[in-house]
Amino acid sequence: xxxxxxxxxxxxxxxxxxxxxxxxxxxxxxxxxxxxxxxxxxxxxxxxxxxxxxxxxxxxxxxxxxxxxxxxxxxxxxxxxxxxxxxxxxxxxxxxxxxxxxxxxxxxxxxxxxxxxxxxxxxxxxxxxxxxxxxxxxxxxxxxxxxxxxxxxxxxxxxxxxxxxxxxxxxxxxxxxxxxxxxxxxxxxxxxxxxxxxxxxxxxxxxxxxxxxxxxxxxxxxxxxxxxxxxxxxxxxxxxxxxxxxxxxxxxxxxxxxxxxxxxxxxxxxxxxxxxxxxxxxxxxxxxxxxxxxxxxxxxxxxxxxxxxxxxxxxxxxxxxxxxxxxxxxxxxxxxxxxxxxxxxxxxxxxxx
Amino acid sequence: xxxxxxxxxxxxxxxxxxxxxxxxxxxxxxxxxxxxxxxxxxxxxxxxxxxxxxxxxxxxxxxxxxxxxxxxxxxxxxxxxxxxxxxxxxxxxxxxxxxxxxxxxxxxxxxxxxxxxxxxxxxxxxxxxxxxxxxxxxxxxxxxxxxxxxxxxxxxxxxxxxxxxxxxxxxxxxxxxxxxxxxxxxxxxxxxxxxxxxxxxxxxxxxxxxxxxxxxxxxxxxxxxxxxxxxxxxxxxxxxxxxxxxxxxxxxxxxxxxxxxxxxxxxxxxxxxxxxxxxxxxxxxxxxxxxxxxxxxxxxxxxxxxxxxxxxxxxxx
Numbered sequence: 001x002x003x004x005x006x007x008x009x010x011x012x013x014x015x016x017x018x019x020x021x022x023x024x025x026x027x028x029x030x031x032x033x034x035x036x037x038x039x040x041x042x043x044x045x046x047x048x049x050x051x052x053x054x055x056x057x058x059x060x061x062x063x064x065x066x067x068x069x070x071x072x073x074x075x076x077x078x079x080x081x082x083x084x085x086x087x088x089x090x091x092x093x094x095x096x097x098x099x100x101x102x103x104x105x106x107x108x109x110x111x112x113x114x115x116x117x118x119x120x121x122x123x124x125x126x127x128x129x130x131x132x133x134x135x136x137x138x139x140x141x142x143x144x145x146x147x148x149x150x151x152x153x154x155x156x157x158x159x160x161x162x163x164x165x166x167x168x169x170x171x172x173x174x175x176x177x178x179x180x181x182x183x184x185x186x187x188x189x190x191x192x193x194x195x196x197x198x199x200x201x202x203x204x205x206x207x208x209x210x211x212x213x214x215x216x217x218x219x220x221x222x223x224x225x226x227x228x229x230x231x232x233x234x235x236x237x238x239x240x241x242x243x244x245x246x247x248x249x250x251x252x253x254x255x256x257x258x259x260x261x262x263x264x265x266x267x268x269x270x271x272x273x274x275x276x277x278x279x280x281x282x283x284x285x286x287x288x289x290x291x292x293x294x295x296x297x298x299x300x301x302x303x304x305x306x307x308x309x310x311x312x313x314x315x316x317x318x319x320x321x322x323x324x325x326x327x328x329x330x331x332x333x334x335x336x337x338x339x340x341x342x343x344x345x346x347x348x349x350x351x352x353x
Numbered sequence: 354x355x356x357x358x359x360x361x362x363x364x365x366x367x368x369x370x371x372x373x374x375x376x377x378x379x380x381x382x383x384x385x386x387x388x389x390x391x392x393x394x395x396x397x398x399x400x401x402x403x404x405x406x407x408x409x410x411x412x413x414x415x416x417x418x419x420x421x422x423x424x425x426x427x428x429x430x431x432x433x434x435x436x437x438x439x440x441x442x443x444x445x446x447x448x449x450x451x452x453x454x455x456x457x458x459x460x461x462x463x464x465x466x467x468x469x470x471x472x473x474x475x476x477x478x479x480x481x482x483x484x485x486x487x488x489x490x491x492x493x494x495x496x497x498x499x500x501x502x503x504x505x506x507x508x509x510x511x512x513x514x515x516x517x518x519x520x521x522x523x524x525x526x527x528x529x530x531x532x533x534x535x536x537x538x539x540x541x542x543x544x545x546x547x548x549x550x551x552x553x554x555x556x557x558x559x560x561x562x563x564x565x566x567x568x569x570x571x572x573x574x575x576x577x578x579x580x581x582x583x584x585x586x587x588x589x590x591x592x593x594x595x596x597x598x599x600x601x602x603x604x605x606x607x608x609x610x611x612x613x614x615x616x617x618x619x620x621x622x623x624x625x626x627x628x629x630x631x632x633x634x635x636x637x638x639x640x641x642x643x644x645x646x647x648x649x650x651x652x653x654x655x656x657x658x659x660x661x662x663x664x665x666x667x668x669x670x
Contacts, residue, residue: 060440067433269454318437321421
């Protein structure tokens, strides 16, 4: 619960609760879940700024931000889900599924592209509901449930695409009605001061904003922390555990929908075998950003910082002209360091409150 | 001169000697030190791309080029790596178009930035359309057709095409090409290429299920060896043939475990790409006249095996 407390400070007047009244700004900062990752991100940024001379160019930073945003869009809802105490291993392929559904529906029905996009939203959300419903109904761990969904979706993606299109990728829908407007929503490029920014960066920032507001300012946010901290205790005080968890899975599905539409509208066609393995990247971003694997602790901003570290490392290695063979090693080391730093910061924060 | 207990052949010392010989390759030109970036769709630790890189690096050493390599098997990530190379303002880009649609906008950006692009390996159909100078590689359908013809000549009646990467367009084209020219019956078998025991078990069960199969075609060199093991497990008489070469395949050809291999000469793809970019920058040369420059298929059999074994050992075939 430590993440929610600092969000409601009692400015000026003596707070009725001494635990809140005595919190100094420094201590409040120390209690933030994303502190460790922010320190890590600064270190990675400075490191590549020194090592790679082209890293600090505006165009380079925009590329890094784009890379971070494609992970970050999914890392936000995945972080929320982790705070709620669950995993989603189907998140990676769900992105591909979502893109495949809109593309194939629009093409086969010769419908306006937006119809396909809408159908895809419904189908993707239904997958989220399926995950959440199975979880709350069966009581099986989310690891098993979503692993099952992951495998089923992987098979469905390939099977359906091959069945409908005859090949392993979809047909181009670039010449269909509504494509241009959908592309401007999901995959356009904005020019700001001579530098091109991909619109996914805006989507990402918006999601982080909404998720942060949800977590810290609404009752639903309290529910998320409560079900992640202790399901039974939460249920005892009247938190709708099942509804909250299903909602969280729908959040992941919504993120997958946005990421999937971006994939579709930036590349016109979708390869059915993509997306496998990305679910771990989203989880890593959330964990680097300070989410606890056991649930009940974390933040949306942290997941964004985690995604940013990911983007900086993966592209920084290119800018520094290093051998990419070492990328996974750096990523692993960063994950360990971030988690250790998080654990240390939290222990310090808890010891002094 | 050999010390007691040391091997006079092979091992680390032989490798060092080869490396020392290779590093003697100093640049032979006096053009400025340009930077060329190569971005491929390779997964981590792929032997095929090692050979491509060897070719590219040796050409780079000769042409006084600073060669930078990066790769990612997800299309979106690969496109971002090309973006990063453009941001770095490199002097030339070599890229694979295994997932062409995903790379279109990145190549457009490169064109706008005035960076020459050469496509290699995959994407012969899209290369010109996307504004690349030349495509260097093997036409997968043509390569598949060559396999079908070769199987006919060897009197095969029933073949199975082993695809180790579900969703790879090039793989589908190879098997479809082979099916087209092969006069016997050919079926596809999908296996999980990242799980070798699974590959072996799948081939075994296929061979056990269908005793008529007299040819197994694998699409990658590492899988040929697994297919040989599977054939033994299943007690089958099928001939194992494969796409691509490596040390084991060369040895297999020599010993007769393998019938033939279709080589697309990855070394050539890397070497020629760097060399052609250099030629373009130095002399505005272009090769192919708008048509892809084919590096394969070259069918290799027992006859060439001994010679190839040396070259596969040093990592250039």
